[in-house]
Amino acid sequence: MSRLPLPADWLVPDWPAPPGVRAVCTTRSCPAGDAPSAAPWGGFNLADHVGDAPQAVASHRAALAACTGARPVFLKQMHGCHVAELDAYAPDGQPADAAVTASSGVACTVMVADCLPVLLARADGAAVAAAHAGWRGLAGGVIEAAAQAVRRLGPHPPASAASATSAVEVVAWLGPCIGPDAFEVGPEVRAAFTAARPEAAACFSPRPGGKWLAHLPALARQRLAALGIPTWGNDGSPAWCTFSQPQLFHSYRARPVTGRMAACVWLQAGHP
Structure with missing residues (x-):
């Protein structure tokens, strides 16, 4: 292709994924030759549920x-914890907030516009996964579900559920x-x-009126650390904030009518 x-x-991603694993996260920028969506969506929008023109x-x-x-493969995201297992024939629109695959050429894909995308790869290159971690999914265990799924999938499944949660090395x-x-x-x-x-x-962190400021990346890192999964990427610094950079990223809180970015991870076709 x-x-x-x-x-x-x-x-x-700058992470120690094995050869054959590829990943990318889009922004509002369109690839060469592709026209941006009209206002108010603007730029590169991948969501078909936000009112943008279908074409x-x-x-x-x-x-x-x-x-x-x-x-x-685009999911119908529900802010839940279900993990869809994808193969070469997987359709778009499955109700799930995470996806896992051991098939090459199929990209596990989650859409975001303030929620946290989490990409996972087995260190042996046998499988990859992506999770959509808004606060509901994160609190409910979507990262744990995706990690268990990627550890179970591959040529040598673990002998037990216990080994599936710890024996296979994964990076995030x-x-x-x-x-x-x-x-x-x-x-x-x-x-x-x-x-x-x-x-x-x-x-x-406390705010006036009984409100709180939540640190989504730190919450995700806590859960990944508990699973024994080393993590790279978003450290909570301003460079990673979608809300404070609405010209670069889609942000629902900055613009309630906006598009969605996508984070994708896949096994490169033809790689051993």
């Missing part, structure tokens, strides 16, 4: 496939999301995390 060059500001979304999705050399990358200086939430959000994990309290 002939590939389009990636726009210069698309994010290519624009279809063009953008085709451009993403041309840039990656893989077929991105966190993409851009709303930052810890912008993500104001109510006390119910903090309670959803701290009820099961008291250490999550360190990821919230």
Whole structure:
């Protein structure tokens, strides 16, 4: 497949993924030759549920496939924890907030516009996964579900559920999301995390009126660390904040009518 060059500001993860694993996170920038969506969506929008013109979304999705050399599979994201297992024939629109595959040329894809995208890869290159981690999914265990799925999938499945959660080495990358200086939430959000994990309290800063600022990347890193998964990417610094950079990233809180970016991870076709 002939590939389009990636726009210069698309994010290519700097992580120790094995040979044959590829990943990218889009921005608002369109690949060469692809027209941006009209206002108010603007730029490169990959979501077909936000009111954008269907022909624009279809063009953008085709451009993403041309840039990656893989077929991105788009989910119907529900802010839950279900993981869809993808193969070469997997359709778009499956209700899930994470995807896993051991098939080459198929990109596990999650759409975001403030929520946190989490990409996972087995160190042996046998499988990859992507998770859409808004606060509901993150609190509910979407990262744990995706990690278990990617550890189970591959040529040599673990002998037991216990070994599936720890024996297979996995690495993770966190993409851009709303930052810890912008993500104001109510006390119910903090309670959803701290009820099961008291250490999550360190990821919230108090605000006037009983509100809190939540640190999504730190919450995700806590959970990944508990799974024994080393993590790269978003460290919570301003450079990764979607809300504070609405010209670069789609941000729902900055613009309620906006498009969606995509974070994709796939196994390169033809790689041993």
